[in-house]
Amino acid sequence: xxxxxxxxxxxxxxxxxxxxxxxxxxxxxxxxxxxxxxxxxxxxxxxxxxxxxxxxxxxxxxxxxxxxxxxxxxxxxxxxxxxxxxxxxxxxxxxxxxxxxxxxxxxxxxxxxxxxx
Amino acid sequence: xxxxxxxxxxxxxxxxxxxxxxxxxxxxxxxxxxxxxxxxxxxxxxxxxxxxxxxxxxxxxxxxxxxxxxxxxxxxxxxxxxxxxxxxxxxxxxxxxxxxxxxxxxxxxxxxxxxxxxxxxxxxxxxxxxxxxxxxxxxxxxxxxxxxxxxxxxxxxxxxxxxxxxxxxxxxxxxxxxxxxxxxxxxxxxxxxxxxxxxxxxxxxxxxxxxxxxxxxxxxxxxxxxxxxxxxxxxxxxxxxxxxxxxxxxxxxxxxxxxxxxxxxxxxxxxxxxxxxxxxxxxxxxxxxxxxxxxxxxxxxxxxxxxxxxxxxxxxxxxxxxxxxxxxxxxxxxxxxxxxxxxxxxxxxxxxxx
Numbered sequence: 001x002x003x004x005x006x007x008x009x010x011x012x013x014x015x016x017x018x019x020x021x022x023x024x025x026x027x028x029x030x031x032x033x034x035x036x037x038x039x040x041x042x043x044x045x046x047x048x049x050x051x052x053x054x055x056x057x058x059x060x061x062x063x064x065x066x067x068x069x070x071x072x073x074x075x076x077x078x079x080x081x082x083x084x085x086x087x088x089x090x091x092x093x094x095x096x097x098x099x100x101x102x103x104x105x106x107x108x109x110x111x112x113x114x115x116x117x
Numbered sequence: 118x119x120x121x122x123x124x125x126x127x128x129x130x131x132x133x134x135x136x137x138x139x140x141x142x143x144x145x146x147x148x149x150x151x152x153x154x155x156x157x158x159x160x161x162x163x164x165x166x167x168x169x170x171x172x173x174x175x176x177x178x179x180x181x182x183x184x185x186x187x188x189x190x191x192x193x194x195x196x197x198x199x200x201x202x203x204x205x206x207x208x209x210x211x212x213x214x215x216x217x218x219x220x221x222x223x224x225x226x227x228x229x230x231x232x233x234x235x236x237x238x239x240x241x242x243x244x245x246x247x248x249x250x251x252x253x254x255x256x257x258x259x260x261x262x263x264x265x266x267x268x269x270x271x272x273x274x275x276x277x278x279x280x281x282x283x284x285x286x287x288x289x290x291x292x293x294x295x296x297x298x299x300x301x302x303x304x305x306x307x308x309x310x311x312x313x314x315x316x317x318x319x320x321x322x323x324x325x326x327x328x329x330x331x332x333x334x335x336x337x338x339x340x341x342x343x344x345x346x347x348x349x350x351x352x353x354x355x356x357x358x359x360x361x362x363x364x365x366x367x368x369x370x371x372x373x374x375x376x377x378x379x380x381x382x383x384x385x386x387x388x389x390x391x392x393x394x395x396x397x398x399x400x401x402x403x404x405x406x407x408x409x410x411x412x413x414x415x416x417x418x419x420x421x422x423x424x425x426x427x428x429x430x431x432x433x434x435x436x437x438x439x440x441x442x443x444x445x446x447x448x449x450x451x452x453x454x455x456x457x458x459x460x461x462x463x464x465x466x467x468x469x470x471x
Contacts, residue, residue: 088295097296099296105241105293106260106297110297113265114267114268
């Protein structure tokens, strides 16, 4: 999966769960961080592919349809680098920054440094 | 002692920590740093050439992918940008572990890009952060620094060290870090050492506090999509961490492939940044020679604290005896259990002892 697809579908075949995206299937490892029961609920449903690289990928664990098209932010990493960075929505970050500015925790100067994208 | 059945030969580590200096401008109450109590002078540190020679050695002898520059406070080294450039030139990913107080716009500009800044943020309340950091003004300087990193589009990881005094501030502190552009959060419960154990009663968070914190972090990971790493081991006999499915828990890599061997300011090698045991000196010795042949590494890998023997096999396989370096620090041996477990009221669980 060299280019990140927006969504994929969770499928179940012969005892193994797979992510199907862009015509390819990738086995989803089940372990301490991801239980079979969680995947079972997702079978046949579209999930967000949060990011992907040649050897690992990250998917949302809430069906896209269930949240009305809004990209779910519940993610699970496997076996992605634990240092991988999250995907905080800029609007959420800006909202928090504004809140801390209003409360006087962040100075105006620092608030402006943070900027908006 | 019980063998954990490790297979030889082991794969080589991919991450290392280099402590560039033991000098620090903070005086954190919880600091576990082995050299933190010592007054070391500039002459007690490797030169730039010596540091780069060790980086070259790691590059030649191991599968190194990441090098974290730590201290003390690494920004007290004037040659930090030069060392970073060398690391990048070797194709290695650099990380800087810093208290954030020296992250001026100029210093960030001299070190960005392609570096991850791990900066400690202890509270959203200046007085709490300053009290724990042991210095007035530390909070303001760290917050200014984190904003400078964001302004320069640098990668920021906010590190929260959990103590009794700041656990209650976690949620708002994490949100402040997110507001300042942190792309990941690291949660470390205070780790005990011979230097900070005197403050254990005052600072060590209780299992209930940690449980509440993990619930907060799990919810934040869902709400904001932020990566949360729980790095210092929380032994599952103290808190069952398996229920927090959105958090990444760190376990002792047992001096194996996933470990982060640490080199001190004089070139001495240790198993990790918490271990006090010197294995050799990389200015004179080969890493591979030490890694494959040092008897302490074998002992460290194969030792399971005696208190852990009656534990549930699933938990034992997950935890591998907790932080044995903390036991080594506090008791002088990795055969004992992490004092965090004992002080949490869980141990000792030696058969027949209770």
